[in-house]
Amino acid sequence: RKEVEQDPGPFNVPEGATVAFNCTYSNSASQSFFWYRQDCRKEPKLLMSVYSSGNEDGRFTAQLNRASQYISLLIRDSKLSDSATYLCVVSPSYGKLTFGQGTILTVHP
Amino acid sequence: GAVVSQHPSWVICKSGTSVKIECRSLDFQATTMFWYRQFPKQSLMLMATSNEGSKATYEQGVEKDKFLINHASLTLSTLTVTSAHPEDSSFYICSAGTSGGYNEQFFGPGTRLTVL
Numbered sequence: 713r714k715e716v717e718q719d720p721g722p723f724n725v726p727e728g729a730t731v732a733f734n735c736t737y738s739n740s741a742s743q744s745f746f747w748y749r750q751d752c753r754k755e756p757k758l759l760m761s762v763y764s765s766g767n768e769d770g771r772f773t774a775q776l777n778r779a780s781q782y783i784s785l786l787i788r789d790s791k792l793s794d795s796a797t798y799l800c801v802v803s804p805s806y807g808k809l810t811f812g813q814g815t816i817l818t819v820h821p
Numbered sequence: 822g823a824v825v826s827q828h829p830s831w832v833i834c835k836s837g838t839s840v841k842i843e844c845r846s847l848d849f850q851a852t853t854m855f856w857y858r859q860f861p862k863q864s865l866m867l868m869a870t871s872n873e874g875s876k877a878t879y880e881q882g883v884e885k886d887k888f889l890i891n892h893a894s895l896t897l898s899t900l901t902v903t904s905a906h907p908e909d910s911s912f913y914i915c916s917a918g919t920s921g922g923y924n925e926q927f928f929g930p931g932t933r934l935t936v937l
Contacts, residue, residue, distance in 0.1 A: 755914050755928040756865065799864060807853055807918050809926060811864040 735800030844915030851917035
């Protein structure tokens, strides 16, 4: 079993749509959780950290369920510029990041 | 945010040559740097963790004699791919962590290596 598993995608949605990504992780001792986005042939960039209480940043909402070892990302009112690969990232120990395989999102006009 | 640079951004070399990739933290001191590799349509895989002034810690399956890592200062780490072969062609990305207690890494722009 992979350490971090994500929806395989790809997701193709129209502008303005709401889209949700899911992720599960296998190491119950994991300490930190993140969503990164990666544009084609670029480095990953931190989108947001994920906390047990849930957190929101504009159109993006992230949730963490430690009991189910499940992480989600919700994007509301999708923009063309949201098209990217979204990486679920788990930190099993301080400083070490484990990446999911990524979910490709394409937002079309 | 913190800035990390990598050089070169892309390199094409012949099989059997060695390639050195530099990773620099430009506006902060990075006590720890990480080296990742990403093959097409796959996610980033951690290769090694590099701490300033000490030997790097390699992930299982990564040959330390093939991927030489040097972290001589708080702002520079280098990865040398020795005797590169076509199967080493990949996107190599470094990241740097700060020591402030917040578990965030800042990624360099990556180096695309093609071995002919």
